[in-house]
Amino acid sequence: MATNTSTAGTNPGDGGKPPVKDPPAPLSERLQPWFFVGPSLILLLCVGLYPVLYTAYFSVHSWTMGFGAPTFNGIDNFVAALTSSDFGWSVLRTLILLVITLPIELALGMAIALALDSQHNRVLKRLLQICLVIPIAITPAVIGLLAQLMFNTQFGIINYLLGGIGIGPVDWLGGSVSAFATVVITQIWEWTPFVALVLSASLSTVPTDIEEAVMLETARWWPRFKGVVLPYMWPGITAALVFQTAFTIKAFGMIYSIEKGGPGTSTMFAMLHIERVAFRGFNIGLASAESILMLIMSIVLAQIYIKAFYSDME
Amino acid sequence: MLREYLLRIGHAVTILIILTIILFPMYWMLAGSFKTADQLFKIPPVWLWHPTASGYLDAIASSGIVRALLNSVLVTACAIALGLAVGAPAAYGISRYQFRGRKQVWFWYVTNWMLVPVVVLLPFYLTASKLHLINNPIVLILVFQVFVVPLIVWLLVDQFSSVPIALEEAALLDGLSRFGIFWRIALPLVKPGIAVSAILAGIFAWNNLLYAFVLTPGNASRTAPTIAMAYLGGYSVPWTKVMASSVMISAPVIVGGIIVHKYIARGLTLGAVK
Numbered sequence: 001m002a003t004n005t006s007t008a009g010t011n012p013g014d015g016g017k018p019p020v021k022d023p024p025a026p027l028s029e030r031l032q033p034w035f036f037v038g039p040s041l042i043l044l045l046c047v048g049l050y051p052v053l054y055t056a057y058f059s060v061h062s063w064t065m066g067f068g069a070p071t072f073n074g075i076d077n078f079v080a081a082l083t084s085s086d087f088g089w090s091v092l093r094t095l096i097l098l099v100i101t102l103p104i105e106l107a108l109g110m111a112i113a114l115a116l117d118s119q120h121n122r123v124l125k126r127l128l129q130i131c132l133v134i135p136i137a138i139t140p141a142v143i144g145l146l147a148q149l150m151f152n153t154q155f156g157i158i159n160y161l162l163g164g165i166g167i168g169p170v171d172w173l174g175g176s177v178s179a180f181a182t183v184v185i186t187q188i189w190e191w192t193p194f195v196a197l198v199l200s201a202s203l204s205t206v207p208t209d210i211e212e213a214v215m216l217e218t219a220r221w222w223p224r225f226k227g228v229v230l231p232y233m234w235p236g237i238t239a240a241l242v243f244q245t246a247f248t249i250k251a252f253g254m255i256y257s258i259e260k261g262g263p264g265t266s267t268m269f270a271m272l273h274i275e276r277v278a279f280r281g282f283n284i285g286l287a288s289a290e291s292i293l294m295l296i297m298s299i300v301l302a303q304i305y306i307k308a309f310y311s312d313m314e
Numbered sequence: 315m316l317r318e319y320l321l322r323i324g325h326a327v328t329i330l331i332i333l334t335i336i337l338f339p340m341y342w343m344l345a346g347s348f349k350t351a352d353q354l355f356k357i358p359p360v361w362l363w364h365p366t367a368s369g370y371l372d373a374i375a376s377s378g379i380v381r382a383l384l385n386s387v388l389v390t391a392c393a394i395a396l397g398l399a400v401g402a403p404a405a406y407g408i409s410r411y412q413f414r415g416r417k418q419v420w421f422w423y424v425t426n427w428m429l430v431p432v433v434v435l436l437p438f439y440l441t442a443s444k445l446h447l448i449n450n451p452i453v454l455i456l457v458f459q460v461f462v463v464p465l466i467v468w469l470l471v472d473q474f475s476s477v478p479i480a481l482e483e484a485a486l487l488d489g490l491s492r493f494g495i496f497w498r499i500a501l502p503l504v505k506p507g508i509a510v511s512a513i514l515a516g517i518f519a520w521n522n523l524l525y526a527f528v529l530t531p532g533n534a535s536r537t538a539p540t541i542a543m544a545y546l547g548g549y550s551v552p553w554t555k556v557m558a559s560s561v562m563i564s565a566p567v568i569v570g571g572i573i574v575h576k577y578i579a580r581g582l583t584l585g586a587v588k
Contacts, residue, residue, distance in 0.1 A: 032492055036407025037419055040400040040463055047434070047459050048426045054437035065440075112332060120325040128329050131336050133578050137571025138340075139521045141539040142560040145546075146343050149553060155355040157342060193336070197579035239586040246428050247582075253523035257543060271524070274432045279528055284436065291433040298430045 058288035065282035077289035090273035109195030132193035144257025176266030202236020346557035369558035382541040397462035405470030427464035449532040473507030538563040
């Protein structure tokens with residue numbers, strides 16, 4: 001809604017009507033929005049853009065912190081990053097984590113969203129809606145600590161419960177595959193509720209009258225879901241996917257507090273790897289190049305996101 | 315009729331299973347915080363016991379958790395205050411003006427929300443070490459703005475857009491300046507929105523580990539999630555203390571999350587889902 005009309009043009013008489021084409025507003029009028037938006041932009045330029053440029057600068061320099069001055073070395077850091085098996089593996093691990101967890105989170109999230117959409121058991125549904133927020137809001141570092149306790153091989157409650165149905169003690173935190181599985185399970189616990197809430201919000205945009213009309217034609221659930229409900233849900237499903245991808249790439253707290261990347265490097269995901277290169281190895285050049293590469297991944301995602309959802313925002 | 319009844323039972327059982335999966339770890343943490351170490355590691359687990367507060371007392375007495383919680387409160391409160399100070403006017407500007415560059419401004423907020431944290435972290439670390447500001451909470455408060463501002467702006471744009479414009483036009487006729495309208499008319503009308511955005515941004519500021527871990531690692535300045543990591547350093551982990559601390563660290567954000575549960579999905583997607 002445009003209210004960028006000059007004070008003089010707003011007569012008592014034309015209250016409801018859209019303003020007639022105004023003459024070009026004076027400069028002070030045109031600067032007004034920037035007066036409101038400006039401070040946040042300046043702050044974000046300082047804490048958001050400036051650091052990114054600074055990282056870009058270091059990404060083309062060779063510098064180990066504490067030793068001499070940065071020297072320009074062109075694309076050497078990027079070549080080193082892209083040919084480094086440590087970085088490559090950490091990115092690959094992140095991608096594997098995405099490929100495993102996303103479909104599961106999406107399927108479980110859809111099931112929860114459908115359960116929330118049902119007409120039955122209002123009180124239970126309400127309770128679930130509220131409780132879904134807990135795994136999202138709880139401190140990720142605490143989730144990791146709790147996972148360490150619960151997945152403990154000898155004393156953990158999970159192995160005790162699995163023993164009850166005849167599954168032998170699993171060395172959850174000790175083996176490389178099982179540690180990865182522990183991260184996968186914990187990640188799914190932490191983020192499925194988010195996907196469920198997004199899908200549930202998206203499910204509520206399906207017009208009920210259309211759904212009811214189709215219900216008269218076919219009583220079977222699947223064709224109704226596929227033909228009527230799903231088309232309305234694609235934006236929600238895409239949003240869940242894009243954001244969940246970004247959150248998984250950015251994840252640090254939970255993964256770090258479970259295993260600190262170990263055993264070996266089996267849960268060393270991209271963020272943990274870069275943190276290690278930068279703040280244990282102090283190889284600022286390499287860490288910067290790796291950060292920039294991850295940033296490019298996230299910009300591609302943001303682009304997809306804007307194209308998909310904000311194209312209709314005038 | 316029977317079919318309907320069975321559907322209802324099935325639905326209830328499904329929801330109860332999901333609730334159990336979500337809540338059992340929470341119960342286990344809370345229960346563990348009131349057990350002794352022996353009880354915590356008993357197999358089969360003890361389901362009935364005399365609760366003891368020794369985990370809490372140990373944690374408070376010996377590990378600096380109180381200091382860390384206070385640091386977290388300070389950093390989170392300041393991050394929210396700064397975020398609101400710049401974010402509320404920005405949201406008002408975006409919701410009330412059509413101006414050239416509006417779309418780009420919005421794009422910039424979303425970009426910051428999606429930003430990979432390590433890209434921001436390195437320069438912050440280098441600049442802070444050069445200026446001897448490592449362990450200074452101000453650095454943390456500033457770096458948190460990367461995600462605090464976009465969250466607050468998004469939520470308040472939504473809120474300001476629902477304030478009727480007629481009200482503001484009347485005030486404009488009465489000679490109130492644009493800033494006066496924002497401050498005296500629009501802002502008081504979106505108080506609930508301000509509370510929601512503050513809580514939502516606060517949850518993320520409170521929970522952050524990576525920035526705090528690198529920028530404020532000192533014993534006196536570390537925040538609550540960082541101190542949780544510090545327990546893992548030694549040879550034997552003091553699990554009852556860890557569980558008691560975990561409860562103290564996560565209780566505020568769980569309560570906050572429950573208060574704003576309606577806004578979580580839309581907030582985290584900056585409004586991409588309706």
